[in-house]
Amino acid sequence: MxxxxxxxxxxxxxxxxxxxxxxxxxxxxxxxxxxxxxxxxxxxxxxxxxxxKNQPSLPVHHYIRAMLMAVTLTEAQDILLLGLGGGSLLRALFARDTGISVDVVELSQAVMCVAQDYFYLPQSDNIRYVIDDAARFIADDRGQRNYHLIFSDLYNANALAPIQSTATFLRDCAARLRPGGWLVLNHPHLPSQDPTFSRALLDIFSSLFYTVAPSGNVVIFASRSPCPYPLHQLKRMMKECEADFASDFTPVAQKISRWPGAPIF
Known part of the structure; x- marks a missing residue:
């Protein structure tokens, strides 16, 4: 056969x-x-x-809703998106606050063109679209700014881009965060399934939380700064921010957990 x-x-x-x-x-x-x-x-x-199609800013996938919960953690004004895809994160963030400043980094010119032509990407003087390799962009600190939030969603056709799991990439992202800023990762594996990646996170970041979307995507929230909120308050805050995105965040907010081995402040 x-x-x-x-x-x-x-x-x-x-x-x-x-x-x-x-x-x-x-x-x-x-x-x-x-x-x-x-x-x-x-x-x-x-x-x-x-x-x-008739409500482009509505986040459809649960893992996108999970990533958006990061707006409760920081000021969420200067934002970096690594990986554009169809622009789901960008449309939702911009609909919530048209005053945000966003750098969008996408490797593929074809993805960028398709997203601009068919997925209603917002246009603003404060949104910069860049064709570049995410690892190169995040490692280049010459004259670059730092961010309140960095969203990393780097996938090829059916798997995570390997660079997103490396300690070098995580350190470069941490270096580009403002004080109190957060890195948000869309990852395919639970902590126990990827111990090398888990150890790298614990070595670099002080605050680590995650949730699991119904699809199985693991969304990770990582900061160099101590998180000022106890876990029960964090869950409530993340649930309540669903009103900003006209969506139900219950399935992902209720599953927020502290990353195994992360310190409790």
Missing amino acids: SDVDFNSSPLFQLRGNLVASQQDEYGPVSVIDHRDFRSMSFDRVFEQSKML
């Missing part, structure tokens, strides 16, 4: 109509419409991003 080509077999493709497709040296990028939703996909099997 021959292997199944998942990328070509219609049994394993995302449902919907192909609206557009572009390709660059990093691979194809497809736009797929299905009923009320529009998705971005790199392989037409997995969704990289999903948008409700």
